[in-house]
Amino acid sequence: MRFGGLSRRIYLAFLLAAVIPTAIAGIIGIVYSLNTLKRETLSSLEQEINIRTDNIARFFAQLSSELLYLAGAESLESLGKATTTHDGRSITLARTQLERDFMRFAAHYPHIYQIRYLAESGMETVRVDRKGDRTDVVPAHRLQDKSDRYYFQETLKLAPGEIYVSPLDLNVEFGQVEKPERPVIRFATRVQARNGGSAGLLIVNLNADILLDQIQQMADTRDGTAYLFDRSGHYLARLPGTAADQFAMQPVAQLAGEYGNPLIERVIGGEQGTAGISGHILAFAPVRFLNGQPYQTSSRGWALALAFPENRLFMSVFNLSALYVVLLASLAATAVGGYVLSRRLIGPLDDLTRETEAIAGGDFTRRVRIEGSDEIAGLGSQFNLMAAHLQGVIGKLHTHQGQLEAEVNARTAELDRERSFLAAVIQHTGDGILAVDDWGTCLLVNVEASALLGGLSRGQALEQCLPDWPLLATKAANTGEHRCEIDLGQRILALSITCTGEEASTGFVVVIRDVSEERRLADERRELDRQMFQVEKMATLGELAMGLAHEIGNPLAGMKAVVQTMRYDEEAPPYFLSTLERLEGEIDRLSGFLRTFHGFAAPQALLPTACNLTTVLEDVLFWTKKESRSKGISFNTVLDGIPPLHADPHQLKQVLLNLVINALHAMPEGGVLHIRACPEGAETDTVRIEVEDSGAGIPTDILPRIFEPFFTTRSDGTGMGLAIVRKITQDHHARISVQSEPGRGSCFTLYWPTARIPHD
Missing domain, CATH: 3.30.450.20 (PAS domain)
Structure with a gap:
């Protein structure tokens, strides 16, 4: 049966009415009693540690008084007088008397470890050691120089009658820590001579573990640990249940990990109280020296601390807690009884709820049996009628659901076939x-x-x-x-x-x-159309060239006849004859140029020879000299070891003349025209000829069209110059290229084959 609904409400009401008030009252009583007992325990602990610190203070005061009394003893005065007179016998008698006084003092205080009288130089004069129940006088050959020890130097700063109390320290003999280790506290004072000066120092070494023995008795009752702090950075401790000589003297910093720096600072800072940390209770109080005696210490003072396990200290408190276990057990029994009673009353409702959950989960065959004639029994009958009706309705729904699922499966299969068909079409x-x-x-x-x-x-x-x-x-x-x-x-x-x-x-x-292949075919078709257009253009050019050759050829023939007649005139001056010779050569070149035009329509035979580039270039520069001077253009010609070229001299001259004239037109503001020629390589049969101007250059968008016939950017140009140049270059199996940068000029480069001259 589940625990919920009305059953839970009845049970909670029972708890609120009976159990909870009793539990609250009991808890308040427990808490109040525990707190009271803890406060009483801690208060008692503080009183105990204060009593212990007062006892230690009284002990220090008593020891200090005895030390001052011993400092004024007659034996010390006698030893001082004998030392002044240097009388050996007197010194021996006085030292013997002082040793007896030290022996009696050590016998009276069994916790004394050493009694020493030191001269002003720091050398031990008389020394008595106590080990257990035996007291021995240290022979003269074992006396030591203690002038370098801190307690000797600190005591020298005091006035007679003041007491110096050292921090916790280990006894050192002959420069080495004595084994087994012995923690000591040194009480020292200056001995005053009769003349008012200092007669040396009196030092008593006190066994520090004897102090711990007194306070450890209180700690042992609760398995605690006693700590004695000198506040100069060390503490002395003895664990409960250990032997008297088993102690630990450690730096104070080691306790910080166990009790924390703040608490340790409170202890050595002179505070008084108790504190709980890490499952321990620490009670601490300072050791205050009595005001009746002037003290000088090497630190701010001393402190005593007792640490107890919390469970042992509050054992009585925990025993009190056990008294309330009975109350808790009674409350638990009451709670269990209330639960059983509520379940007996609400059982039929739980059955009805359980069957309802089964029907809600889909099991419509479930029915409930409730005996009796009350309202709950009637509710059970109505529940069974509702379950039977739901079972019939759900059966009809299942039948209809099966029909719908069959139809959905058929449509899904059809959609899968269509999707597979569509996927196959898309993929292929x-x-x-x-x-x-x-x-x-x-x-x-x-x-x-x-x-x-x-x-x-x-x-x-x-x-x-x-x-x-x-x-x-x-x-x-x-x-x-x-x-x-x-x-x-x-x-x-x-x-x-x-x-x-x-x-x-x-x-x-x-x-x-x-569409890469389609674009490639389209580009090839456009290129083919352009080539067909170029062929048609070349055919038209050929027809035009034949007409020009016919119309200009006859006048040129007449001009050549006149020039030849004038050359045979014996009275003509020599320079005139030279000019006529050049004129006749230009007429021949122009005739050859007309034949080149004719070559666009019908190829003409070349007459290549071993042509001298220097001679051809001189004629070109002669005919362009006048135009270059008028424009302020100078020529820079560099011809380095040029062999004869395989070329028709007239056509080569036509090529160079066209390139030079174009360069002159490109430099209307003047400049320098560079003409350079050199072999292309040591093992090649090609000469590279460069014609470079410093003009305006050729725009990038029209650079690919400059060799097309009739293409020109000048208003007075025909567009035939560079077309003829490329035609002549191709006929000679040469190559031409151009490089141009707008604003910096152009450079036309010819790669012309050399003439093959047979060797003897």
Whole structure:
């Protein structure tokens, strides 16, 4: 039967009415009695330790009085006189008398360990040692020099009649700690001579463990420990039940771990009281020296402490606690009786509750049997009728549930088939398909999409393969659909991104197709169209060239005939004949230029020879000298060991002349035109020729088109100069390249083959 509801309420009422008041009264009585006993015990402990400290103080006062009396003894005065007169016999008699006085003093105080008389130099003069019941006079050869000891130096600072009390210390003999170790307390005073001066020191060594014997008697009754502190950093202790000579003298700092620094500071600070810590009760009080005697100590004073286990100290308190066990047992018996009574009264209700919980758990066959004719029995009958009705209803529900489950299973199987079909289509389609959530994580990746995106798999972020995905997703979310192309270097992908719903958190479907091959074919077609256009242009140029050659060729032939006639005039000056010769050469070059135009339409035969580049360049510079001077342009020509070139001299001159004229046009404000030529390498048959200007340079966007026919940026240009240069270069199996930087000029470089000269 469970304990709850009405049963619990009846039981709690019983506890409130009977058990709890009795328990509260008993607990208050116990607590009050325990506290009273503890206070009485601690008060008694304080009184005991105060009595012990007073006894020690009286003992110190008595010992000090005896010491002062001994310091004024006649034997000491006699020894002082004999020492002054240096009379050996008198000194011996006086020392013997003093030794007898020391022996009687030691016999009167069995706790005395040593009595010594020291001269002002610190040398022991007379010394008596007590060991057990035997008292011995130390012979002269075993007397020691104690001038370096701290107690000797401290006592020298006192006036006669003052007492010095040392801290706890171990007795030292001949510079070594005496074994077994003996803790001692030294009482010392100065001996006054008759003339008012000092006649030496009188020192008594007191066994410190004798003091502990007195207080340990009180500690032993409760298995406690007695501590004697000198407050100079040491304490003396003896554990309960140990022998009289088994003591411990340790630094005070070692007790900090057991009792804590704050409590130890209170003890050695002169406070009085009791404290509980770590399961112990510590009672402590200072040892106050009596005011009737002037004392000088090496520290602030002494303290006595007694430590007792708390369980032993309060044993009587604990015995009192046992008296209340009977009360607690009575309360427990009352509580158990109340519980049994409440269970007997509330048993039928518990049965009804238990059966109700079974029906709530799904067992509708459960019924309850309650005998009698009271209200609870009627409640049991109604409960059984309700359980039977519920059992019938649940049976019908189970039948209907089976039908629904069969229908759901059929629909689920159909959906699984459709899903499998759709998954097969998605996985094997030629396009990549991705389903991406709102955070950019791939929920679906088919085989093609994984291959196109470098092994992308489900669960990875699409941004790892497509860095621009956040921007693309934003565009698709704003418009509902976004199409674009992404260049991944080796591939060009066409993306179709569709937002899967109107809300922003519905995700995206991405269809990816590789269009790299399509773009490549489109680029090849555009290049083919451009080449066809170039061929048509070249054909038109050829027709134009043939017309020009026909129209200009005849006048040039007439001009050449006139020049040749004038050259044969014997009266013409030599410089005029040289000029006519050059003019005839230019007419020939122009004729060759017309033939080059004709070559765009129909190839013409070259007449390559071993051509001297220096000679060709001199003619080029001669015909451009006038224009260069008018523009303030100077030439810088460097030709380093150039071998003969394999070239048609007229066409080579045409190439260089076109490049030089273009360079002059590029420098309208003047400048320097550099023409350099050198072999391409030691083992090659190519010469590199550079024509470099310092003009405005060629813009980057038009640099690829400068060799196209009819392309020019000058208003008076024909666009044929560089086209002819490339045509002649290609005919000679040479190469031409250009480097240009806007604002810094251009450099045209020719890579021309050398002539092969046979060796003898």
